[in-house]
Amino acid sequence: MKKIRILNKEGIEEFKKYINRLNDENHRELPELDDKKYSNQYEKDIEIDENKKFESRLDLGAYLSEIFNSHNIKKNEVVGQGKEGLWTWLAYVWFDQITNNKSNLGRLERYICDQRWHRYYVHMILGAYYIYESLGRERAKLFLSTPPYVIHDLNDHLGCYQYIVGYPNIVDVALRLYWDDKENKPKSGIGNKNKPGNIRRFPNIIRQLHLNYDLYSMPPEKILQLLPQEFDHWKKCENNDA
Amino acid sequence: MKRSFNYTGRVNIDNNKIMFLYNPNAEYEITLDKIDLSEYPLIDDSEVYAEIFYRNEYKRQKIGTVNNIALPAFISLKDLSYKENLSFRIIVVNPTEQKIIGATSIIKLATFKINEDALLPLKYDDLGKVVWKIDYEHENVDKPVLLINKNIPGIEKIAVSDPAFIMTVYPAVLREILLRIIFIEKVNPKDASSNDWRGQWHKYAIKLNKRENLPEVFIDDENYGDDIKEEWYEWIECVVKKFCEMRNEWESYIKSTDS
Numbered sequence: 001m002k003k004i005r006i007l008n009k010e011g012i013e014e015f016k017k018y019i020n021r022l023n024d025e026n027h028r029e030l031p032e033l034d035d036k037k038y039s040n041q042y043e044k045d046i047e048i049d050e051n052k053k054f055e056s057r058l059d060l061g062a063y064l065s066e067i068f069n070s071h072n073i074k075k076n077e078v079v080g081q082g083k084e085g086l087w088t089w090l091a092y093v094w095f096d097q098i099t100n101n102k103s104n105l106g107r108l109e110r111y112i113c114d115q116r117w118h119r120y121y122v123h124m125i126l127g128a129y130y131i132y133e134s135l136g137r138e139r140a141k142l143f144l145s146t147p148p149y150v151i152h153d154l155n156d157h158l159g160c161y162q163y164i165v166g167y168p169n170i171v172d173v174a175l176r177l178y179w180d181d182k183e184n185k186p187k188s189g190i191g192n193k194n195k196p197g198n199i200r201r202f203p204n205i206i207r208q209l210h211l212n213y214d215l216y217s218m219p220p221e222k223i224l225q226l227l228p229q230e231f232d233h234w235k236k237c238e239n240n241d242a
Numbered sequence: 243m244k245r246s247f248n249y250t251g252r253v254n255i256d257n258n259k260i261m262f263l264y265n266p267n268a269e270y271e272i273t274l275d276k277i278d279l280s281e282y283p284l285i286d287d288s289e290v291y292a293e294i295f296y297r298n299e300y301k302r303q304k305i306g307t308v309n310n311i312a313l314p315a316f317i318s319l320k321d322l323s324y325k326e327n328l329s330f331r332i333i334v335v336n337p338t339e340q341k342i343i344g345a346t347s348i349i350k351l352a353t354f355k356i357n358e359d360a361l362l363p364l365k366y367d368d369l370g371k372v373v374w375k376i377d378y379e380h381e382n383v384d385k386p387v388l389l390i391n392k393n394i395p396g397i398e399k400i401a402v403s404d405p406a407f408i409m410t411v412y413p414a415v416l417r418e419i420l421l422r423i424i425f426i427e428k429v430n431p432k433d434a435s436s437n438d439w440r441g442q443w444h445k446y447a448i449k450l451n452k453r454e455n456l457p458e459v460f461i462d463d464e465n466y467g468d469d470i471k472e473e474w475y476e477w478i479e480c481v482v483k484k485f486c487e488m489r490n491e492w493e494s495y496i497k498s499t500d501s
Contacts, residue, residue, distance in 0.1 A: 076322055082405075082493035120297070134298065159298075166300030212252070214335040214342055216302060222340070 011038030061132025196230035
């Protein structure tokens with residue numbers, strides 16, 4: 001176990017340099033960023049298990065949610081401007097897991113949290129925690145049911161919209177359309193740009209409906225009725241058979 | 243000529259018909275003080291909501307129906323992240339069809355007026371090269387008024403949302419006012435009337451600090467020794483410390499100075 005720390009500017013830069021050099025075999029060992037030169041202890045004494053293994057991003061989000069809630073720390077206390085060092089440190093601690101031992105490297109913003117870019121959801125750790133804490137397990141599964149080193153298209157294409165992640169009933173609609181209850185995972189083919197009613201179309205249609213309808217208070221069944229015909233296929237099929 | 247099309251028939255509510263107030267003493271306590279929908283063709287029992295949002299944060303509060311709006315409506319933003327960037331909107335919803343039949347455009351926090359009934363009214367004035375000062379005899383206001391230099395670019399937004407301003411100016415304001423009440427005006431918290439601004443500030447200080455370290459003996463002509471003064475200085479510092487601890491701007495402030 002180790003106490004949560006927050007990377008300072010030097011620590012974030014050092015971590016960034018390390019990630020950028022990762023193709024060079026000589027530099028694959030993680031730098032020591034728990035040194036006070038690079039990080040400070042979080043204001044409260046909270047411990048995490050740096051060796052914990054996560055089956056999925058859902059588990060990761062759940063773990064952090066439980067940790068913070070057990071210390072009465074609310075989401076708005078750890079999310080927001082000025083909190084980037086915390087999330088970048090967590091990405092540093094679990095770096096091997098969220099990169100599959102450095103074999104699944106993504107964009108820098110997956111690991112270096114930079115909330116100025118309005119893209120909290122792309123960060124492997126912050127995105128998982130935020131969505132889990134905002135939506136709860138049953139709804140967050142839509143976005144987070146991937147190995148800890150994978151971000152599903154659902155996360156990137158739906159997670160950025162306030163009128164989706166901020167509206168639990170819209171997430172319920174997305175679950176009805178895109179979640180396979182039998183297989184307990186997203187339906188296959190939902191990210192296919194050529195398929196009508198795919199996950200890229202969903203936010204566009206919801207945005208149009210949102211202009212005219214009070215979607216926030218509308219039950220999912222009613223929203224489903226408002227969706228155009230292109231989504232009928234997803235309403236009907238239990239598993240992709242197109 | 244700029245043309246616009248309104249295919250939805252939705253009423254565009256003028257932002258000037260709405261008045262949000264911001265209370266600088268309470269952490270992001272917003273009051274919807276005025277809303278005038280009288281000139282718009284809206285169904286009487288349509289529901290009126292205040293929406294608050296930024297990025298994926300969203301909150302709404304019902305404030306009544308078109309013919310029965312409950313004002314003032316107090317809205318707490320404590321549970322929201324990104325407080326300094328929040329946007330606001332008023333929407334009117336037809337409850338039968340659940341259609342939005344009226345809406346303002348987005349209203350930003352920086353455009354809010356300061357709540358005059360707030361413990362510390364805030365006004366902008368020409369102060370030369372002084373950034374801020376407290377005026378204890380401002381016009382007809384019978385309470386301290388925080389004057390902020392209007393010549394500083396963007397000061398109206400800075401004063402309500404900049405972490406550096408909030409973490410450096412407001413604690414100093416609190417300290418100065420309490421020092422004045424106790425050492426100059428010599429008003430004892432135990433005797434202070436809640437109808438008087440000194441009593442209201444004492445009440446605020448005790449609410450912040452509970453009754454921790456509240457000295458037993460007050461300063462008066464008989465009791466003016468250094469030890470008693472020191473106890474009251476310490477109490478004031480405890481109150482200021484509690485004020486700072488309850489603010490969420492600390493981390494943003496530290497980050498902004500980390501260069």
